[in-house]
Amino acid sequence: MIDKIKSESMDLLFEAILTLDSVDDCYKFFDDLCTSIELKAFAQRLHVAKLLDEHRVYNSIVTETGASTATISRVNRSLKDGNDGYNIVFDRLKKKNLLK
Template sequence: MSNLRTPEVEDLLEVLSSMSDKDQLYALCEDLFTIREMKETSQRLSVARLLDGGKPYTAIAEATGASATTIARVSKALNYGSGGYRYALDMLGEKQ
């Protein structure tokens, strides 16, 4: 277990994984995150989707408003991270 995966993080993961109602989940996110954090987090998922689709950084920056630094960080996580983006993108792909 990494240093970040504390009992408090485990509690958060338990709550998030057990919520199936999107409105309840949205309400929790609205309480947990600032407006800016919600926008930035959802932006990163959009960046990951576009990167996965082979879009160049300039097109991604234009489409999402993300900085080159953010795009590079998402790219690094998508390619060398823990697999979270891959799992999320696969989930979203199944819903389309």
């Protein structure tokens, strides 16, 4: 799955993200890079993943996040069959006490 997006441009993007040192740096960079709608979609998907990881039910997630059931289903598929990206992030956030 990663192979379909892998490219020099994507490598540059991810290397650029890895240079960011603070949440404030992230706000500045991503505000320049993305529209507010794109950023809100990323944040919503991460929120959905967090709630799914907490074993919340779809109806509860729809109510709390406003995400469609299609989005919730896609995120759920990524959690179960993806590349462990969400889990890597969740584990690291938990180690920093930024996530329960």
